[in-house]
Amino acid sequence: MIVRILGEGQFRVGQDAATRLTALDKDLDAAVRDDEAAAFTAALHAAVALVKTSGTPLAADEIATADFILPFSDATIDEVRKLLADGTIPGDSIGLP
Amino acid sequence: MSVMKRVSLIFRAKADKALDRMEDPRETLDYSYKQQVEMLTRVRRGVADVATSRKRVELQMNSLQKEINKRDTQARDALSKGREDLARAALQNKAQLQSQYSDLETQFASLQEQEEKLTVASQRLDAKVQAFRTRKETIKATYTAAEAQTRINEAFSGISEEMGDVGLAIQRAEDKTAQMQARAGAIDELLASGALEDHVGGGQDSIQAELDKIGASSDVDSELARLKGEIAANAPKQIESNGAGSADQEAATAEQQAGDGS
Numbered sequence: 001m002i003v004r005i006l007g008e009g010q011f012r013v014g015q016d017a018a019t020r021l022t023a024l025d026k027d028l029d030a031a032v033r034d035d036e037a038a039a040f041t042a043a044l045h046a047a048v049a050l051v052k053t054s055g056t057p058l059a060a061d062e063i064a065t066a067d068f069i070l071p072f073s074d075a076t077i078d079e080v081r082k083l084l085a086d087g088t089i090p091g092d093s094i095g096l097p
Numbered sequence: 098m099s100v101m102k103r104v105s106l107i108f109r110a111k112a113d114k115a116l117d118r119m120e121d122p123r124e125t126l127d128y129s130y131k132q133q134v135e136m137l138t139r140v141r142r143g144v145a146d147v148a149t150s151r152k153r154v155e156l157q158m159n160s161l162q163k164e165i166n167k168r169d170t171q172a173r174d175a176l177s178k179g180r181e182d183l184a185r186a187a188l189q190n191k192a193q194l195q196s197q198y199s200d201l202e203t204q205f206a207s208l209q210e211q212e213e214k215l216t217v218a219s220q221r222l223d224a225k226v227q228a229f230r231t232r233k234e235t236i237k238a239t240y241t242a243a244e245a246q247t248r249i250n251e252a253f254s255g256i257s258e259e260m261g262d263v264g265l266a267i268q269r270a271e272d273k274t275a276q277m278q279a280r281a282g283a284i285d286e287l288l289a290s291g292a293l294e295d296h297v298g299g300g301q302d303s304i305q306a307e308l309d310k311i312g313a314s315s316d317v318d319s320e321l322a323r324l325k326g327e328i329a330a331n332a333p334k335q336i337e338s339n340g341a342g343s344a345d346q347e348a349a350t351a352e353q354q355a356g357d358g359s
Contacts, residue, residue: 060224
């Protein structure tokens with residue numbers, strides 16, 4: 001499975017880590033829903049650490065699409081809520097008409 | 098739904114929407130590549146901007162450190178002149194400057210981290226854009242429009258995700274440096290106008306002025322103290338030698354007279 005951490009690129013993670021990541025993802029979801037900033041930060045940091053330690057970075061010239069995308073490691077709960085609510089990525093362009 | 102999945106869907110939706118609009122996907126490859134190169138330029142400029150901000154914060158830290166050292170010297174100076182009130186004012190001032198300094202230190206660390214991450218991101222994007230260019234030439238040369246579709250979809254989704262990521266990272270960096278520049282500008286102005294001294298901690302200028310003022314009189318005071326000390330040191334000898342001393346003195350006088358006579 002390929003996981004991207006925003007700002008830090010993509011990582012290939014094994015099944016074991018993926019399972020643990022899914023659990024952390026549930027924490028993230030609950031934290032965003034209940035507006036628990038501390039729980040959100042804890043889950044995000046744990047998820048980022050897990051991906052970085054157990055995953056292997058993809059080669060820079062490998063072009064692939066991630067199965068999961070984690071927010072920036074220092075993202076705030078408000079920032080993520082806004083991204084999810086807007087459903088758009090500001091400032092991006094893939095250069096298509 | 099999970100946060101990670103939702104974020105990835107947002108990124109993918111962007112690419113899908115763009116892909117839907119294409120008629121012959123091959124025609125848009127060059128156009129997209131051009132945009133990617135522009136994004137690369139933007140990222141590199143972003144890295145340079147963050148570096149500039151970092152250097153500026155560093156310069157301000159140096160200036161503040163000088164101010165802090167100055168307060169420290171003033172406090173010592175004031176204490177040696179017996180002016181505890183002035184020493185206290187200088188130290189209060191120093192504490193406030195130090196808190197600004199540690200604030201700058203935090204900013205510096207954050208900018209440094211951002212600069213490093215953006216540098217790596219720009220290298221990553223660079224490598225991906227080069228890979229995309231190779232792939233687009235292969236696609237254009239080898240495949241028919243129908244066959245090309247799948248391959249282009251893969252390449253687009255991947256590069257679009259990278260561009261979206263880098264685009265977000267750059268925007269965050271721009272927001273952050275804009276905030277810091279506003280604060281840094283305020284500190285620069287304060288440092289330049291000397292208002293920081295008056296503004297923070299109740300008037301360093303008045304501390305210095307007071308120290309300068311008492312500087313001269315304290316020189317006189319210490320001279321006085323020195324003289325008093327000398328007199329005090331001599332005084333007991335005189336009292337002590339009042340009886341025997343006069344005999345000595347007479348002897349000395351006699352000796353001197355004898356010497357004069359010869």
